[in-house]
Amino acid sequence: MKTRFAHHRRTVWAVALLFSVLPRGAFALDPRKSLTQYSRLVWTQQDGLPQDTIRAIAQTPDGYLWLGTDEGLARFDGYEFVVFDKSNCALPGNSITALASAGNGALWIGTSNGLAEYRDRQFHTYTTKQGLPDNAISGLYEDHGGTLWIVAGVYLSRFQDGKFTNFAPDADLPVTSVRQIREDRHHDLWVAGFSRVVKMSGSQFVTMIDPKILNGDIVTSMVADRHDNFWIGGSAGILKRSPTGEIRRYGARDGLPDQLVRALWEDRDGNIWAGTNLGIARLDGDRFVTPRDGDNRNSVRCLFEDREGNLWVGSNSGLTRYRDDILTVYGKSEGLPSDEPNAVFQDHSGRIWVGFHDSGLMLFSGGGNRVFTTRDGLPNNEIFSIRETRDGDLLIGARGGLVRMHGTRFTTFVPPDPLGRVNVFDAMEESTGRIWLATPGGLAELHANKIRFVIPGPPLLVSSMVTLANGRDGALWAGTYGKGLWRIKGDDTKLFTTADGLASDEIRSLYQDPDGTLWVGTFGGGLNALREGKFLKFTAKDGLLSDNVSDLADDGESLWLSTTRGICRIAKRQLWEFAQHQRPRLEPVNYGVEDGLRSAQCSPSFPVGSGGYRAANGQIWFTTSRGLAVFDPGARKPSPLAPSVQLVEIAVDGALVDLGHGTRLGPKSERIQIRYTGIHLRAPERVRYSHMLEGLDPAWTEAGNRRVINYNSLRHGHYRFRVKAEVPGAPPSEQSYAFEVLPQFYERAWFRLLCAAMLAACAWAVYQLRLRQIRYRFALVLEERARLAREIHDTLAQGFVGISSQLDAVAMCLADQTTPARTFLDLARRMARHSLTEARRSVMDLRASALEGQDLAAALESGTRMWTAGSGVGVDVDITGTPGALPQEMEQHLLRIAQEAVANALKHAGASKISVKLHMEAGKLYLRIQDNGRGFEEDGVFASRGGHFGLIGMRERAERLGGELQLSSHPGEGTEVEVKVPLP
The missing domain is CATH 2.130.10.10 (YVTN repeat-like/Quinoprotein amine dehydrogenase)
Known part of the structure; x- marks a missing residue:
C-alpha cells in the first residue's frame, strides 16, 4: 500500500512538472494530466437517455452526437436527448448496434433487424430485400472514399453507388465469421474474423495476424494509429502489431483493469485509449493508467472523441464525457x-x-x-x-x-x-x-x-x-x-x-x-x-x-x-x-x-x-x-470552436411542420413556436443566443441561454427567422429559416380588388341616384321659376305697362297745364316705369336659361333674332374661330351682355341695324355688338341712367369672367360694345 501511494505521488509531481514546461494542445485531453484531472460528467436514463447501455457513438457534420442503445437511437446537443425508435420513425429495429457518420452528412445506423440511413431528416431502411446478406448488423465503417463497409451476420458487405456487394467468409474472405473492420493510415482495409486478421490490398486479402497469434482471442475492436501500429482489442487484452510485424500484448500486468477490451481509440494527440469491462485506461508510456477506484468500474462498450476534443465513453451505466480544462486541480485523488x-x-x-x-x-x-x-x-x-x-x-x-x-x-x-x-x-x-x-x-x-x-x-x-x-x-x-x-x-x-x-x-x-x-x-x-x-x-x-x-x-x-x-x-x-x-x-x-x-x-x-x-x-x-x-497564463490555450446552430423544430398551433423546405403557414396560424440549439458539447452552458425575425423585428434580440421563441398572430407576409449562437473566444455562428404566413381570403389581392370594384359600383350607383335627384329638384325649381315669371309677366308687369301707358296719355292731355297735378303725375309715371323695369329684370332672372340645350353661338344667333323681332331693325350675327365647349356660367354671362346691349340699341339708339360678332381663338374670346344709332357722350356712361339696368351690369358680368368690357360711342356715329374674355 505504501509503495503504490508513493508511486502515485511521484506520478502526480511528474505531471505537475511537465505541465509547467510543455505547451498544451488545443481541444484534446492533455496526456500530462492524470485521468482524475479531467472534468467528468455522466448522463443516464434519468437525464433522458432511452437506456443506460450505450453500444455506439457517432457525430454527424452538423455537430449532433448520436448514441445507439437497446431502446432506440438518441440525438444529443449537449442539453437534451431526442429519442428515435420504431414508434416515431422508420427504424427497422430499436436495438442499435453500430453507427457511422458519412461524409455527405448522413448517419448510418446498424440494428439487429437491418440497416438505416438518416439524411435530410428522413430515415431510409435497407434489409435483405435490398441486398443485405443478413439483417443482423454488428459493425459499420465508411472508408476514405465514402464507401460503406458493413458487418452483417458473419458476412462482410460493401455498399457503393446504391448497391450491396457481399463477401462470404471462407468463400470470398480467408476468415471465418467477420467480426471487425477498420482502415489504416494507407487506406488499406483490415478485416478481423474469428480466426485471423487480414488486410485487403487492392483485390487481394493478405493475412496480417494468423490464428496462432490470436490464439482463440475474439476480436472486439481495432484501431490503426498514426505510427502504423495496429491495435486489436479482444477477450484476452490488447495486441499491438508494429509496422515491422512485431507483436506486443498488453494485459493486467501492463495496467489494464480487465482483460476484456471492447473499445479502442486514438485521440488527436496520439493517445491510445482502451475501454474494458472494468472502465477506461490510457496508455502512458508503456503502461496503461486508470482513474482512481470508484470512478472506473463500468463496463465500457464504445469510445469516441468529438470535434472539440472531448472523450465520450459509452458503458452499461450511461454516457460519460471527459473534458480537459484550462485549470488543473490537485486533491486527494492526485495524492x-x-x-x-x-x-x-x-x-x-x-x-x-x-x-x-x-x-x-x-x-x-x-x-x-x-x-x-x-x-x-x-x-x-x-x-x-x-x-x-x-x-x-x-x-x-x-x-x-x-x-x-x-x-x-x-x-x-x-x-x-x-x-x-x-x-x-x-x-x-x-x-x-x-x-x-x-x-x-x-x-x-x-x-x-x-x-x-x-x-x-x-x-x-x-x-x-x-x-x-x-x-x-x-x-x-x-x-x-x-x-x-x-x-x-x-x-x-x-x-x-x-x-x-x-x-x-x-x-x-x-x-x-x-x-x-x-x-x-x-x-x-x-x-x-x-x-x-x-x-x-x-x-x-x-x-x-x-x-x-x-x-x-x-x-x-x-x-x-x-x-x-x-x-x-x-x-x-x-x-x-x-x-x-x-x-x-x-x-x-x-x-x-x-x-x-x-x-x-x-x-x-x-x-x-x-x-x-x-x-x-x-x-x-x-x-x-x-x-x-x-x-498557467503563458501556456497556449485551446481556442473554442463556434457552436453549430441548428433549428430543432417549428410548431404551429402545436403541430410540427416539415423543416425540409420553405414553409407556407396557414392563415389561421395563431401561435408559432421555434426551437433552436447551438451545439457546443464542451460547454453548452456557455452558449449565448440572439435572434431576429426579419419582417417583424427591427434589430437582434438578446436571448441569453433561452432556446425557444414564440410568435403570436403574425400578419400575413414573408418572414426569415435568424438565430446566432456564440461562446466566449469564438466567432458567432448563424442559422436562418424562411417561411410565409398565408393571408386570409379577405386579405388577398383578388378580394381587395373585388371589394374595390363593389365600392366603385356602389359609389357610381349613389352618384347616379344623387344626380337624378338633383336633376329632378332642378327641374322642379325651373318649373317654379317659369311659373313665377309667367305670373309676374301676366299680372304685375302687364299692370305696370297699362299704368304707364295711361299715365303717358294723361301727361299728354295735361301738357299745357302747369298745375301741381302735373308734377304728381310725372312722379307716378316715373315710379311705374321703374317698377316695370324691375319686374322685367326679375322675369329675366327667373326664366329658364336661353342656353338650355344649345351652345353660346347658337343661343346668340337665335336670341338676337328673338330680341329684335317686330322692331324692323336689321340684324347681322357673325360667328368665327373654333367654337368649343365653355363653362355654363361664362356662356350665361356673355349671352346676358349681348341681350342687354341689343336691348339698349333698340330702346335708346334708334338704330336701324345691329351687328353681333363672336370670335374665339386660342386662349381668347371676343364678343362685339355694334349699332348705327344716334350714339352718346361716353362721360359718366357707367352710372345708372334713370333707374334702368344700364351698362354697369354689363361691366360687372365681364369682370366676373375675368375679362374687360370696352364701349365706344360718339353722338351720331352709333355705339360699339366689345367684351374680351380669357378662355380656360
Missing part, C-alpha cells in the same frame, strides 16, 4: 493529503509548499510529496500562511503559534495572550529583518525569540490582524478582520477605514505592485486600490465576479482575484480606464466549475493572505475548498 488547502507558497529554490486546513504542511517536490504534521513538530495541522525569511527559513502561520522551519526542524513561538488567542494568521519579515505577526490579539513582533504586541487589539474577532504586506517605502501594511487597514512605519501608525474611502473594513489580502499602488482585497467591498493617497473601489456592481476577494496575484498585466464565486482575472489597464470614466463597466475573465474547478469557492476556512500565489515560472496557484488549482 494530496487533503482537498482543503489553505495556503500555497514557492520558496527561493522553486519548491512548492502547501498548507492545509486539517492535514499539515506538504512539500510538492520531484522526489515525492512529503507531508509534515504534528508528528513532525507542528503545533497543529491547520496552516494559515507560509512565507520565507531572507536566510531561507519558512515562517508558517498556524493554529497554536508561529512556526519557523529551518531545514526539517520546527521551532514554535506562541503569542503571550492572556485570553489564549495563540493563532498566527500571517507572519512576514520586513526589509530590516523584523518579523511581524498578524494574530487575533493584534499586531505583534518576534524579537530575540520572543513575541511582543506592537498594536494590541481588544478581545473582539473583528479586531484580529489577518494579513500583512511590506510597503515599498519601508512601511508595513496590516489588514484586520473587520476594523480596517493599518499602516506602520517606525513609530508612526495610521488606521484607514470606510471613513477614509475604503469600501469595507474587512481586509483579506494586501499587495503593493511595482508602481506603488496598494491593492486591497476585502469582504463585502470588492477590490480597493490606494493610489496617490486616494482609495479607488471596484465592486461586483462595476463588473467584478464578487465583492468578496480573499486573495490576489499579479502577472504583470492583470490581477487574479480569488473570490467566493470563482477566479476573476481583470486587466489593470481596465481598472484604470474605469476609474478615469473611460469605460462604463469592467469586463473581467472569470473561471469556475466549467473551467475545471471542483468548487467555485476560493476562500479557505478562515480568511488569510496566501490563498493565491504566482510562481516564478508564471503559474498561478489557487487554494479552493475542493483542491489546489493551477493556471
Whole structure:
C-alpha cells in the first residue's frame, strides 16, 4: 500500500512538472494530466437517455452526437436527448448496434433487424430485400472514399453507388465469421474474423495476424494509429502489431483493469485509449493508467472523441464525457493529503509548499510529496500562511503559534495572550529583518525569540490582524478582520477605514505592485486600490465576479482575484480606464466549475493572505475548498470552436411542420413556436443566443441561454427567422429559416380588388341616384321659376305697362297745364316705369336659361333674332374661330351682355341695324355688338341712367369672367360694345 501511494505521488509531481514546461494542445485531453484531472460528467436514463447501455457513438457534420442503445437511437446537443425508435420513425429495429457518420452528412445506423440511413431528416431502411446478406448488423465503417463497409451476420458487405456487394467468409474472405473492420493510415482495409486478421490490398486479402497469434482471442475492436501500429482489442487484452510485424500484448500486468477490451481509440494527440469491462485506461508510456477506484468500474462498450476534443465513453451505466480544462486541480485523488488547502507558497529554490486546513504542511517536490504534521513538530495541522525569511527559513502561520522551519526542524513561538488567542494568521519579515505577526490579539513582533504586541487589539474577532504586506517605502501594511487597514512605519501608525474611502473594513489580502499602488482585497467591498493617497473601489456592481476577494496575484498585466464565486482575472489597464470614466463597466475573465474547478469557492476556512500565489515560472496557484488549482497564463490555450446552430423544430398551433423546405403557414396560424440549439458539447452552458425575425423585428434580440421563441398572430407576409449562437473566444455562428404566413381570403389581392370594384359600383350607383335627384329638384325649381315669371309677366308687369301707358296719355292731355297735378303725375309715371323695369329684370332672372340645350353661338344667333323681332331693325350675327365647349356660367354671362346691349340699341339708339360678332381663338374670346344709332357722350356712361339696368351690369358680368368690357360711342356715329374674355 505504501509503495503504490508513493508511486502515485511521484506520478502526480511528474505531471505537475511537465505541465509547467510543455505547451498544451488545443481541444484534446492533455496526456500530462492524470485521468482524475479531467472534468467528468455522466448522463443516464434519468437525464433522458432511452437506456443506460450505450453500444455506439457517432457525430454527424452538423455537430449532433448520436448514441445507439437497446431502446432506440438518441440525438444529443449537449442539453437534451431526442429519442428515435420504431414508434416515431422508420427504424427497422430499436436495438442499435453500430453507427457511422458519412461524409455527405448522413448517419448510418446498424440494428439487429437491418440497416438505416438518416439524411435530410428522413430515415431510409435497407434489409435483405435490398441486398443485405443478413439483417443482423454488428459493425459499420465508411472508408476514405465514402464507401460503406458493413458487418452483417458473419458476412462482410460493401455498399457503393446504391448497391450491396457481399463477401462470404471462407468463400470470398480467408476468415471465418467477420467480426471487425477498420482502415489504416494507407487506406488499406483490415478485416478481423474469428480466426485471423487480414488486410485487403487492392483485390487481394493478405493475412496480417494468423490464428496462432490470436490464439482463440475474439476480436472486439481495432484501431490503426498514426505510427502504423495496429491495435486489436479482444477477450484476452490488447495486441499491438508494429509496422515491422512485431507483436506486443498488453494485459493486467501492463495496467489494464480487465482483460476484456471492447473499445479502442486514438485521440488527436496520439493517445491510445482502451475501454474494458472494468472502465477506461490510457496508455502512458508503456503502461496503461486508470482513474482512481470508484470512478472506473463500468463496463465500457464504445469510445469516441468529438470535434472539440472531448472523450465520450459509452458503458452499461450511461454516457460519460471527459473534458480537459484550462485549470488543473490537485486533491486527494492526485495524492494530496487533503482537498482543503489553505495556503500555497514557492520558496527561493522553486519548491512548492502547501498548507492545509486539517492535514499539515506538504512539500510538492520531484522526489515525492512529503507531508509534515504534528508528528513532525507542528503545533497543529491547520496552516494559515507560509512565507520565507531572507536566510531561507519558512515562517508558517498556524493554529497554536508561529512556526519557523529551518531545514526539517520546527521551532514554535506562541503569542503571550492572556485570553489564549495563540493563532498566527500571517507572519512576514520586513526589509530590516523584523518579523511581524498578524494574530487575533493584534499586531505583534518576534524579537530575540520572543513575541511582543506592537498594536494590541481588544478581545473582539473583528479586531484580529489577518494579513500583512511590506510597503515599498519601508512601511508595513496590516489588514484586520473587520476594523480596517493599518499602516506602520517606525513609530508612526495610521488606521484607514470606510471613513477614509475604503469600501469595507474587512481586509483579506494586501499587495503593493511595482508602481506603488496598494491593492486591497476585502469582504463585502470588492477590490480597493490606494493610489496617490486616494482609495479607488471596484465592486461586483462595476463588473467584478464578487465583492468578496480573499486573495490576489499579479502577472504583470492583470490581477487574479480569488473570490467566493470563482477566479476573476481583470486587466489593470481596465481598472484604470474605469476609474478615469473611460469605460462604463469592467469586463473581467472569470473561471469556475466549467473551467475545471471542483468548487467555485476560493476562500479557505478562515480568511488569510496566501490563498493565491504566482510562481516564478508564471503559474498561478489557487487554494479552493475542493483542491489546489493551477493556471498557467503563458501556456497556449485551446481556442473554442463556434457552436453549430441548428433549428430543432417549428410548431404551429402545436403541430410540427416539415423543416425540409420553405414553409407556407396557414392563415389561421395563431401561435408559432421555434426551437433552436447551438451545439457546443464542451460547454453548452456557455452558449449565448440572439435572434431576429426579419419582417417583424427591427434589430437582434438578446436571448441569453433561452432556446425557444414564440410568435403570436403574425400578419400575413414573408418572414426569415435568424438565430446566432456564440461562446466566449469564438466567432458567432448563424442559422436562418424562411417561411410565409398565408393571408386570409379577405386579405388577398383578388378580394381587395373585388371589394374595390363593389365600392366603385356602389359609389357610381349613389352618384347616379344623387344626380337624378338633383336633376329632378332642378327641374322642379325651373318649373317654379317659369311659373313665377309667367305670373309676374301676366299680372304685375302687364299692370305696370297699362299704368304707364295711361299715365303717358294723361301727361299728354295735361301738357299745357302747369298745375301741381302735373308734377304728381310725372312722379307716378316715373315710379311705374321703374317698377316695370324691375319686374322685367326679375322675369329675366327667373326664366329658364336661353342656353338650355344649345351652345353660346347658337343661343346668340337665335336670341338676337328673338330680341329684335317686330322692331324692323336689321340684324347681322357673325360667328368665327373654333367654337368649343365653355363653362355654363361664362356662356350665361356673355349671352346676358349681348341681350342687354341689343336691348339698349333698340330702346335708346334708334338704330336701324345691329351687328353681333363672336370670335374665339386660342386662349381668347371676343364678343362685339355694334349699332348705327344716334350714339352718346361716353362721360359718366357707367352710372345708372334713370333707374334702368344700364351698362354697369354689363361691366360687372365681364369682370366676373375675368375679362374687360370696352364701349365706344360718339353722338351720331352709333355705339360699339366689345367684351374680351380669357378662355380656360
